[in-house]
Amino acid sequence: MKPELSVVLPVFNEIETLGELRARLLSVLDECGRSFEIIFVDDGSHDGSFERMAAFAREDRRIRAVRLSRNFGHQMALTAGVDAARGRLVAVMDADLQDPPELLPEMLAKADEGFEVVYAVRAAREGEGAFKKATAHLFYRLMRRWTNVAIPVDTGDFRLMGPKALAAFRSLRERHRFIRGLTAWVGFRQTGVTYVRPARVHGETKYPLRKMAKFALDALTSFSYVPLQLATWLGFGVSAFSFFYILVVLVLKVLHINVPGWTTLMVFILLIGGVQLMLIGVLGEYLGRIYEEVKGRPLYLVAEVVEDHEEEVTASGPA
Ligand code: UDP
Ligand code: MG
Numbered sequence: 001m002k003p004e005l006s007v008v009l010p011v012f013n014e015i016e017t018l019g020e021l022r023a024r025l026l027s028v029l030d031e032c033g034r035s036f037e038i039i040f041v042d043d044g045s046h047d048g049s050f051e052r053m054a055a056f057a058r059e060d061r062r063i064r065a066v067r068l069s070r071n072f073g074h075q076m077a078l079t080a081g082v083d084a085a086r087g088r089l090v091a092v093m094d095a096d097l098q099d100p101p102e103l104l105p106e107m108l109a110k111a112d113e114g115f116e117v118v119y120a121v122r123a124a125r126e127g128e129g130a131f132k133k134a135t136a137h138l139f140y141r142l143m144r145r146w147t148n149v150a151i152p153v154d155t156g157d158f159r160l161m162g163p164k165a166l167a168a169f170r171s172l173r174e175r176h177r178f179i180r181g182l183t184a185w186v187g188f189r190q191t192g193v194t195y196v197r198p199a200r201v202h203g204e205t206k207y208p209l210r211k212m213a214k215f216a217l218d219a220l221t222s223f224s225y226v227p228l229q230l231a232t233w234l235g236f237g238v239s240a241f242s243f244f245y246i247l248v249v250l251v252l253k254v255l256h257i258n259v260p261g262w263t264t265l266m267v268f269i270l271l272i273g274g275v276q277l278m279l280i281g282v283l284g285e286y287l288g289r290i291y292e293e294v295k296g297r298p299l300y301l302v303a304e305v306v307e308d309h310e311e312e313v314t315a316s317g318p319a
Contacts, residue, residue: 003062004034005108006087009095010077011053012043016202017096018052022063028101032108038063040095041081044071054306061308069301074206075177075215076300078157083170084305091160092179096200099158106193107160116165116188119180120158120195127199139216143181147223151184152192164188175292175299178219185223221285228286231279238275 007025011018022038029036040053042065053065066084068077078092089111093099103120110118125133140153157179161169168186184190207215220227 003037003087005036006039006085006090008039008081008085008090008092010041010043010074010081011045011049011095012206013045013047013049014095015047015049015052018049021095021097022056025101028104032105036062037087039081039084040065041077042067043077044068057306058308064307066305067303069303072300075179078179079177080300088163089160090166093158098197098200103195110191111160111162114189115191116162117183117190118160119152119155119192121192122154122197123194125197143219146226149181149185149223151181155180159183176218176222176289178222181219181223221289227282230282234275
């Protein structure tokens, strides 16, 4: 029998949190009175996270552990989990307890009202540095301005999807996945619930600056052509300026005022050179992504799945 709700958690080296995570999830989900399954997706951890979640799965038939063949990144691990989920509703959340399981009942209530996507909005963030907060703030606002989908501001990947949204989401197989954008893109009725995002209980963020920059670039390039259009605008701007400057040069020539041209020449060579290189870079970003799409490789590879097949998943489950 299919469960009513699947909870998907991508995990990368979170061994310290797994025990508490399971306990809190189970206590919330048991209260809800719906059948459920919990899917841990191990994204190539090397701290024994998989062994721990596999042990959970062996002891509790409502828990499944999926191990990817290597680290594919958070967004892919999440996708793998959603693909594996059998529930009518699927919740996705971080495994570091920064997305509190206690919010799930409120989200489920919204889903019952007929919302296909219920996302969690961060009213505030605790325990994150000023830099992360500032860049995140800027990022969400830029995305809103530069993209053509209404991506809700200040949301993470913590969300609950209904059957229609799930079918649509599963059909989107693009490789540079910005999941917040994809779930917004599918449309249907969407709403948010707000929460205060707590600090990480254990360990460090698995999103260092490098990964954050890649994430932001993926987000922007998957949902916006603005960087490509930059060439057009800059081209117009530089041309207009050049036209004006030609007039200046001609007037100076006519007036026989001789300007030593070295500085001007250098400035223009450097300026045009810089602009061109930058725009070739922008082309490269899109071209690289097209190349990767064209190769059509699978998004992720599953190494093994641990689950307890012995008994059927029942509505009540073990106490
Ligand atoms: N994560 C993952 N693969 C990665 C990086 C992170 O599966 O390559 C998981 C991580 O274990 C956590 C979630 O993605 O459950 C969010 O990561 P993190 O908490 O480090 O991000 P932050 O909250 O700092 O933005
Ligand atoms: Mg986190």
